[in-house]
Amino acid sequence: MLKIFGMEMIRILLPLLLFIISTKISFSQTDKISDYISVADTITKTALRDRKGYDWLKELCEIGPRLSGSENSMKAILWAKNKMTELGFDSVWLQPVMVPHWERGNKEFCAIYNDKIMIKKLEVLALGGSVSTPENGIEANVIEIKSFDELKQKASEVKGKIVFFNRPIDQGMTNTFAGYGSAVDQRVYGAIEAAKYGAIGVVIRSVTTKFDNVPHAGVMLYVDSLPRIPAAAIGYLDSDFLSEQLKLNPGLVLKLRMNCRTLEDTQSFNVIGEIRGKEFSEEIVVVGGHFDSWDVGCGAHDDGAGCIQSIEVLDLFKRLNIKPKRTIRCVLFINEENGSRGGIEYGKLAASSSEKHIAAIEADRGAFTPVGFNVDSDSITINKISTWLPILEKASIEWVKKGGSGVDVSKIKNAKALLGFVPDDQRYMDVHHSANDVFEEVHPREFELGAAAITVMVYLLSEEGL
């Protein structure tokens, strides 16, 4: 009975509610929404047809990887400044940021031995921030560990050994960022945890969804209270191999040699370009990604794509002669990968400025087909942004949800809303932080549809405010 009563009530009330909504819209907003949809359609078609950003991404990738503090990163910074200037943005400038400067040095060496006879060389990358080994490397027995709990249980067996953290991403998770989160503790904290029990080094299974042998880099941390031991990632297939060999011969020896090093902090820059708002120029909508990458591949998806999409947002306004009501600012943050100094520095600027940051969007999840936007704000603001879905869907956006924005824009504490652009994630962790992350892995339509989706969101924020 209750079920029927419930259904009946819904049948009575739902049309009433829809009528109220439609009445409200028909008297105040139908024309505006229809105009917005038309603009969104034009933005999307233009991005997909012109493929301009996609061409710029190719130019950027040809410079090579852009690790903070590297010579290449400065080349890329100047390239971006020139590109924004050429495109005729109203202002283009560099915001100084001091960044950490870590270098990989020579190609690493890692191999396993049985009675001094080499079984196999393993594909390896030093983790970002790791200390080097001594010049001749380290060699020791290996203990395979799946979790920090297991490490603690086996504490007495760890001393003098190299810890092999071997827990893969859980492929069962639908969302690969969640999968990444299920395994990345080994990379970030592995050296700290292993050092607690006297390990002399750490190797980890690359944190990836792809069953190939390309090692994946990424940041790792130390604490001052514990010895700093070298840490490296080995290829997924070589991790399988090492695990199998350890079952056959627990006494095998792993040798690891790397001469990476941390240099003095280095002068670097956020690259910033903007188009001034014609009505509320002191209200700022930021759109950006991080311009540094790891030092393998060329950071095409992570996060060359998000940066170029952000540049293309402003260019699409110019190409289509859309004069924004509010100021649209593209910020390419330096040093997200190993320090977030660019984000922090921009956050300080935003906090001390007389300008009002109404919203900031981060694009740092790869250039795949758009799916949604995470919004970190109060519920009224999130609801307001949600009402734009019929417009955003022109660029393939399916949802707006409360959720985290991104590492860099989250430093802009005084913005009304922080948004994260969310594309499909199934392929992202295949390439992330590895030599797989190259221009050829970026699909032109997926890239441009992302640029369009972000542009439509920026356009609506500029027109409607928050």
Add this chain to the structure above:
Amino acid sequence: MLKIFGMEMIRILLPLLLFIISTKISFSQTDKISDYISVADTITKTALRDRKGYDWLKELCEIGPRLSGSENSMKAILWAKNKMTELGFDSVWLQPVMVPHWERGNKEFCAIYNDKIMIKKLEVLALGGSVSTPENGIEANVIEIKSFDELKQKASEVKGKIVFFNRPIDQGMTNTFAGYGSAVDQRVYGAIEAAKYGAIGVVIRSVTTKFDNVPHAGVMLYVDSLPRIPAAAIGYLDSDFLSEQLKLNPGLVLKLRMNCRTLEDTQSFNVIGEIRGKEFSEEIVVVGGHFDSWDVGCGAHDDGAGCIQSIEVLDLFKRLNIKPKRTIRCVLFINEENGSRGGIEYGKLAASSSEKHIAAIEADRGAFTPVGFNVDSDSITINKISTWLPILEKASIEWVKKGGSGVDVSKIKNAKALLGFVPDDQRYMDVHHSANDVFEEVHPREFELGAAAITVMVYLLSEEGL
């Protein structure tokens, strides 16, 4: 004022409505939905972790392409029958279908000449169903045409020439199936339209979203009242080249040679396997794709993937020991690409059977990340299926909409609901009907997430009925 009134009314009524909905759910369905979500989660995790279907797709692709009537298609049919038998489905059988049998013959030749001097060989594929040229080929001047309207306007210039239909897919369309629809008339009806005005042959720009030079095949049609002239597709880049050359030299000559032919209709089969329902075994839920492909590449996305996903649906029931309430039937339809005979034949069986087909799902849009399901049914049924979204979202399904199902299942006229599985479409037309459509283009997680999404939908249809 009206705006405020509207908003206020919504604020008052919305919680009331939500309360009624939640009350209804809490008394009658919460436990069931929660159980369903748990099953959906298990199905998804299992598919993503095991990657079984992905391995089977590799086996299938190793057989090669599967054009209707070909020897390879029979090898594939027997492979599928054996696979379903090995997997222990309750029944596995072949449904006889007579299919058209067209053969490409020797590799085609196409080149352009200036004063008998060859300018360039062009990448070319005869269109499916085309007649051959005479043994020495045809050669003639070329007239470039963008639409049938333009063809009509230039009717007097067509006689004795080869018509070059050169309208590309509109890349501005967000949905690539819509883009495909905007250009494919040239391939399907080009030879008919050109023959009306005395053309001796047709070449078309390949109907593709990819700017490479791999030609894309596909079906073309004739009518009895007009001469049957040979028709072929040329690569996208060679189409650009031909167009440029025609601007420089409208008198250039194109030579086309192909010896494709249509043979007698050939005996073929739909491959069918099922798991009998434990409660309503006479109620059938069909899931399937088409098992034939074009004769280049290996039909990995089109539609090897949809077929293997359909096999995996039944296997996931078995792997997880889920006994369906209703009968789950996997149908691999033969001959979708050039005749739909398999779909027609199965539709006849469904129409004459005492069994009741409650629903049929077609998977024929590639193995990309799942997005939604189109449902062709009455609004009450669509609404009912829409209420399953909180369960389906475990496998990345964002929406359920009224929409077309698919070529094959649409022949099952007496089913209560016909569904089409809709994955992301951005990359599909890059590979469709071409040598690009190979196993390596299928991503394991995207493929398995699709298999999971379809399995969850089949599971709910089996449990809930329609």
